[in-house]
Amino acid sequence: MLRMIVCVCKNVSDRQIRAAMANGADTVRGLRNELAVSTCCGKCAPQVKQMVDMQDMSAGQQMAAKVSSATQTTVRDAGVRLRSALYQSAL
Numbered sequence: 001m002l003r004m005i006v007c008v009c010k011n012v013s014d015r016q017i018r019a020a021m022a023n024g025a026d027t028v029r030g031l032r033n034e035l036a037v038s039t040c041c042g043k044c045a046p047q048v049k050q051m052v053d054m055q056d057m058s059a060g061q062q063m064a065a066k067v068s069s070a071t072q073t074t075v076r077d078a079g080v081r082l083r084s085a086l087y088q089s090a091l
């Protein structure tokens, strides 16, 4: 996989940033403290922010998928219980 340098001043790659985010440095400030990105010329700041935002979006989508799955299960269970109750009342 291709390694892309995001912060030229500090020679920090996209992989290093993703690894730091996975280890809890999931804000621009956290990445600044962890990897020293955006501490020199600052030209990498927009890209670092974009990576953080994309990570947040991804986490949000995963949460939405979990909620959706749980909702579908609840609705499916309610349907099964309703059919069962209707069947029982017909007997």
Ligand code: FES
Pocket: 006, 007, 008, 009, 010, 037, 038, 039, 040, 041, 042, 043, 044, 045
């Ligand atoms: S490119 Fe990141 S501080 Fe300069």
